[in-house]
Amino acid sequence: MSGKKRILVDETEWYRAQRAAQNLKQVRRDVPRLLDEVRRRTEADQARTRAVLEERARRTEQALSGLAAHTRQLERDTGRRLREQSERLHRELRGTADRLERDTRTRLAEQRAALERELAAERDQRRRDIAGLTGRVDELAGNRDRAAAAARDWLADGATMAGLIADTLPHERHAPGRLDRLRLDLDTARRNMDAGHHEAALPLAQRAYLDLSELRVDIEHRELERRLAQGAATDALVLVETLITQNRVRPVTGPDGEPIEGAELDVDHWSEGELDELRAEVTERLSRAGDDATTVAELRELTVEAPQLEQRLGEIVDRAGMRLLASQLRVNLADSVAGTLSRIGAYELADGEYEDADERRAYHAVLEHANGNKIVVQVLPAPEGETGQVLRVLSYDHDTASERELRDRAEAVRHALADDGHPTGALESEPGVPDPGADDLGRFRKPEAAPLHRRPADGAS
C-alpha cells in the first residue's frame, strides 16, 4: 500500500479550441423555424387583441350614431384614421422579417418615432376639421333660439362622447380624472342652459365636447402605444422561451465537427438545473408582459432585458456542453492512462466508473497487474472556472516498499503520459497513503441499474 500521486493535466488549449468549434453559445440555430414558432405562439394574443379592438369599434360606431350629423362625420373620420394607424403600426411590429436580427432599442425608437408621426398627423387633421365646426358657431351669434338649439346639440353630443369614453376606453389608466373634469364642464354648460343663458352655454358646451373628443383620441393613442410595447415585450420573451425550449436538448459535435449520433446534451442536467431556473424567470416576465396593468415603461424594460436572458441561455448551454465534453474527456484520459499503463507497465484495466455513477463527477479506473499490484486512476473535474483536469494516480504496490522504486514507477508513468500527448505538470506527491477502499468501484453503483442521465438533486460540482 503505497504511493499516491497527483498530476495536473492542463487542458486550457483544448477548452479554447473546443469552445470555438462547438459554438454552444449560439442558441439560435434555425432562424426561420424560430420565427414561425414565435409567431405561432403569439398568434392567439394577436387575435384576442384584434377581437377587443373590433368590439370597441362596434360599440363606438353604435355610440357615434347618436351624434349630430356634423360631429358624427368628424368622429367617424377620426375613428377610421385611428384604425388605419393601429393596423399599420401592428403590421410594422410583426411584419419586419429582419426584426430579430436588429437591436431591440433601435426597433423601439423607430416604433416610437412612427407613432409620434401618426399622432402629429392626426392632430393636424383634427385641428382643420374642428376649425370648420367652430366657424359655424360664430354664425349663430345673435340668434338666441338657434344658439339654444345648437347648445343642446353640443350638450347631447358631449354626453354621448363622455359615455363612449367611459364605456369603451381605459381612460382611468391613460388620463385619470380628465373625463370627470370634462363632465363637470358639460354639467356647467347644462346648468347655464337650464338657467337660460343660452349664449353662455353654447361655447361652453362646444368646448366640452371638443375636449372630450380630444380625450378620446388621446386615450386611443396611448392605448395603441401600450399595446405595441406589450407586443414587443411578449415577442422578445416568447423568443427567449422558445430558444430555451429549443435548446433544452442539443446535439453533440464530435472532434471532427460532425454531430455524434445518438449523443445529446441535456442542458438542464449538465447545467445542474440552471436552465429551468432561467425558464421560470422568463415565464414570470411573460406573465408581467401580458398583464394590462404593466406600464409602457416596464414593458419597454422587459423588452430591452430579453436579449440578456438569451445571452444567459447561451452561457448555460455552453457550460453544460463543455461539462459533458469534459466528462467524456475524463473517461478518455482514463482510457489513455490505462492504455499507457498497459503499454509501459503491463497493467490491465479491471474496472471503470464515475463517482456515484454520475457522469458529472470524477472518473475512476482500476488497473491490475499480474503480480497483484493495482493502480487506481482518478480523473477529477476541474474546479469551477479552471480548465485543467486533475489526474490522481493511486498505486497499490504489494511487491515493494521502496519509496525510490515507487517514485521511479510514478516517473515512468508521467513520462509515458507526456509521450502520449498529455501535457502534464510536475508530479505531485500527496501526503498519506491511498484509501484502501479506493479500488472498489462497486461502492459507486446503486443496486438498481444506473440510468445514463440521472438528475441528482444535489448542487453543482
Add this chain to the structure above:
Amino acid sequence: MTGRLGSRFAGLRLSAGEPFTVVYGPGVDDTFIGADHRERNLDAVLWHLLRAQSCAYVAYSSQRRPLYFLDPESEARSRPSGRVPAGAPSRPPAQPAGSAGAGYMRHPQLRGPLGRVVVRPPARGPGPAPAGARSVSSAADGTGSPTEPAPTRALSDPFTVMTLAGYLADPPHRTAVVFTEAESTLRHTDATRPLDTFFSDWARHGDYDHPVVLVFARPTFDACVSYVESLHGYPGLAARLRRQATPSVRVGYPDEAELHRLVQRMRLRDGLRIRDWRELDGVVRAMAAQPLTVKNWRSNLLSLDGTPFSGRELTERGWLPRAGRDTRPAAEQLDDLVGLEPVKGHLKRLRRRVAAQALLRERGLGTDAEAASPHLLFAGPPGTGKTTVARLVGEMYRELGVLSRGHLVETRLDDLVAGYVGQTTSRAHAVLDQAVDGVLFLDEVHGLGSENGSFERDVLKVLLARLENDRDRLVVIAAGYPDKVDEFLASDDGLRRRFGERIAFPDYPPDVLHRILLRYLAAHGLRWDATLAGQLLHVVTELHATRRPDFGNAGTMRNLSEKIFTEWAVRVGEDIGQPLTVADLPEDHRALLPRPAPDDGTLLSELDAMVGLAPVREVLGDLAKRIRLRQVRGRGLPPPPNLLFVGPPGTGKTTVARAVGAMFRKLGVVRKGHVVETTRADLVAEYVGQTAPRVREAVHRALDGVLFIDEAYSLTAGSGVQGADFGKEAVDTLVREMEHWNDRLVVIAAGYPHEMEAFVRSNSGLASRFTVRVEFPPYSAAELVEVLRRSAAADGYVLTPQAAERAEQWFDARRRTDPTGFGSAREVRGLLAAMESRLAGRLLADPPATDHSTFTADDVPPP
C-alpha cells in the same frame, strides 16, 4: 527432444539448483540448424530446451523488447486476466490499439456520456508504438521457427522488472525467464536498482526450480562475470555468479554436421553450387575447425555469388587457413611429418583402438566397457612438433567422431594461473570453455611448486572437474619435459587416472635437425655449397650429441640460423651475393668442427709441469692407454670413468681435474671437457625440495665435461643438522644423474683419504660408479722445495742453495710437528710469504744491499 536442435545443444541441461543460468559463448548470436533441418534462433532453441525441461511458461526480456513470449500460454500468464482463478468471470483481454478504429477509446469496457468516442485526439497517437520500440509481444510459435513478433506495447524499465519478478512469483507450473541480451539490459536499463534487487532477492529467496537465464554475447563465462562486475550496479548478481559452481552453458561454433546441413540448405535454397562432391567432407571438416558461426558461413557462402563451393575457393578468400587447405585425413598428414616415428606408431595404435571401439558400439557391443581415456601425455623436449601432432590428434578424433570440432586451443599451465585469488578458477574455465568440442593443448606442465601451489591446485581442480563434466566433449593433451610430465601426474592422483597414453617425443635426430637448419637458412635467403652443408651437418651432429635436456630442437636450429645470418651480414656488408662460409659460424659453434686427433704425447702434457704427482700421472696414463687401445681395436668408446681423487688438500687435485677434462676431450671420451667446480654449498640447499634441482642443474652444466666436487665427503658429513638431511638428497640425486648421463659426464669427487672412504660407503651406488681411484700422495720435503723454487721463480725470485737447504729443514720440521695436516702445497705459499717479509726486512736493515730478488738462507724463517 532436444537432439533435433543440433549437437550444440545435445544433452544440454539449463542448470537447476543454481539461481542463474548463464548462456554465453561465441554462438549465442548465431542461428542453429537442427537435425530436423529447421533453422532457429537462440530464443527458439532456449524455448525448446526449457519446454523439454517441463517449463510451462517462458518469458523473454531484452532491452529492445522488455517482455515477449513465443507462445500464447506464456503470454496469457503475464496478464492479470490470464491468471484469474477458475470460476471468476474472465474479462476480455484489452484489445490491441487501433483495432477499435480511430476516434474510439481502446478499452471497450470504458464508457463516457458520449460512449467510446475520443473527444480529444492526443497530439501524438497512443496507438501502435513506433517500430523498434520495446514491446510486449506474443508470437505463438509452437514449432519455434524464429519469428519477429510485431511490437505492440513498450514496457517501461521499472515495470519490466516488476512484471518479471511477478512472473516468477508463485507460478502454477515451472516457469523460466530469459534475459536474451543481458549485457545491454544490465547496462542501459533505467531500473538498475530494482533489477539488482530482483537478482539479489531471487538468489536469496527464489525457488531455483524456475530457471532464470542470462544470455551474454561474451566468449567466456569469466568475461560475463567481469562484465557484470564492471557495471558496479549489480553487486548481488556479480557475487553470485562468482560463487556459482556450474559455469552454465556455453554455445560454441557449429560442428561438421551442422555445417553440412547449412551447405545443403544453401544448396537447395540459395543455389549454392558444389564444385567437387568428393572433397565436400574434407572442406566442411576444415570449416568446422574455424571459429566461425553459421551466420558467418552463410554470409560468406552467399557472397560466393555463383562461384562454386570448393576448398580452394574458400582458402583463396581467406575463410580457411592455408594450412587448413590440407583437407586430407589426419593420418595422411601425420605420415608426412618428418621423424617422429615412435609418435606415429603410437597414434596409429590409438586410431585403431578408437575406431574398433566405435565399430563395436555400432553393433551394440562393448558398451559396458569403460572407454579408454582420450586424453594424452606428450613427453618430450620443446621444438619436436608436439603442437603439430596435437592438432592432428584433434582432427583424428573428429574424424573418428570422438570430438565434434576437434580444434586446438593452446595454453601453458602457468598461463591458467591468475595473479589474484579466485581468478584462477574462472580463467581456467574460460580457456577450457574455448576448448570444448576440441583439444586443449596444455604445454609446459610441471608439478606443483611451493610458490604458486595453491593457485595451481585450483587449476588442477578445474581441469579435473571439466574432464569429468565435459567427458565426451573435451580432450586434453598435457605436454612437457618427461620429468615434468611425471611431476605433473604426481601432483594429483586424479590426473594419473584421467590421462591415457603417454607418447614420448624424442629429440630430433641430427639429420632432421640439419634439414630444419637448412630450411631456416634458405628462408633467410642465404646460399651455400655442399662443403658447408657438410660442415653444418657436423656442427648439428655435435650439437645433438652434446645437447642438454632442455635442448630446443627446431627452436635451437632457428636461433642458430639467426646467429649465422647475423655473422654473415656483418661480414659481407652490402655484398650480399656472397655465399655462406665457415667463417659465418659463431665462434662457439666453430669449435665443434672436427679437429685433428691429438698426439699421445700431449695428452698429459699439462701435468708435466707439475711437481710430484708421479702416481697420478701413472694412473691417468694407464687410463689413457686403455682407452686408446679400445679405440684402436674399433670397439665403442667406453663410458668415461668417474674418478675419486684421494689426498690431502693442496696436492693439485683441482689442477689435475682440469687436465683430466682436457685429456678426455682429446681422447674423445667427452665432447667438451670443461670442468664445473662445486662444493657442498653449491649443491645442498636450505629448504626442502631445492637440493635436487641444484644438483641436477650442476650436472646439466657439466654435461660433456667434468663435474668436480671438492671436499665431496662434506655432502654426507653435514647430515643431521636440524633433522634435515639434505646432503643425502644431494647424493641420491647425484647417483641418479650419474646413471642417467653416464656416457656424457665425468664426476670427480675429491677429499681426504679417510673421509672419502666414508663418503663412498654412504651410498652403495657411489662405490660402483667411482671406478678409478687416484691417490694424491703428500709432497715430500724435497718436492716442496721444488714447488717453492718454482713459485719463487714465478715471482722473479731466486733461491740460493743454502736457502733451499734451509727450506727443506723447515718443511721437515713442519712435518714432524703436524704429520697428518702436513704435505700440502699450501705450506709453500705460507713459507714464501714469510721469506718475502724477511727479505724485505733484511734489505731495509742493510741499505747498500742491491740484490732484491735472491732469497738467502737467512730469509728462511727458523722452523
